Amino acid sequence: MADTLNWHEVAKTSDLAPGEVMYVEVGNDPVALINLDGEFFALHDMCTHQDASLSDGEIIGDEIECPMHGGAFEVRTGLPANFPVVVPVETFAVKTEGDAVFVAKRPA
Numbered sequence: 001m002a003d004t005l006n007w008h009e010v011a012k013t014s015d016l017a018p019g020e021v022m023y024v025e026v027g028n029d030p031v032a033l034i035n036l037d038g039e040f041f042a043l044h045d046m047c048t049h050q051d052a053s054l055s056d057g058e059i060i061g062d063e064i065e066c067p068m069h070g071g072a073f074e075v076r077t078g079l080p081a082n083f084p085v086v087v088p089v090e091t092f093a094v095k096t097e098g099d100a101v102f103v104a105k106r107p108a
C-alpha cells in the first residue's frame with residue numbers, strides 16, 4: 001500500500017536521548033516527540049485532562065507523566081495510565097530515515 005501520510009521532518013535522532021521528550025509541530029498540531037529506549041513515538045502535546053503540555057512532562061518507564069496533576073499516558077498507545085487522565089491522547093505515526101525523524105498525523 002502506498003504511503004499516503006503527510007510526513008513532517010521534525011528532529012534528528014541525536015536531538016533526543018532515550019527517556020527524553022521534546023516539543024515539535026506537525027502541521028498545526030503541537031506534538032510531544034518521545035524517545036523510548038531508542039524507539040520514537042509521538043503524542044498530541046495537549047493533555048486530555050486539562051491545558052498542560054505533555055512535552056513538559058516526564059518519561060517514567062513506558063509512560064509519560066503530565067506536568068500537572070500527575071496524570072499519565074502509555075507512550076506507545078496514548079491510553080490513560082494514571083488518574084486523573086481518563087481520555088486517550090491522539091497518537092501520531094513516526095518513522096526514522098537515517099538520522100531524520102518524521103512524524104505524520106494519522107488518517108481520521
Ligand code: FES
Nearest residue numbers: 047050066069071
Ligand atoms: S492536565 Fe494533565 S493530568 Fe491534569
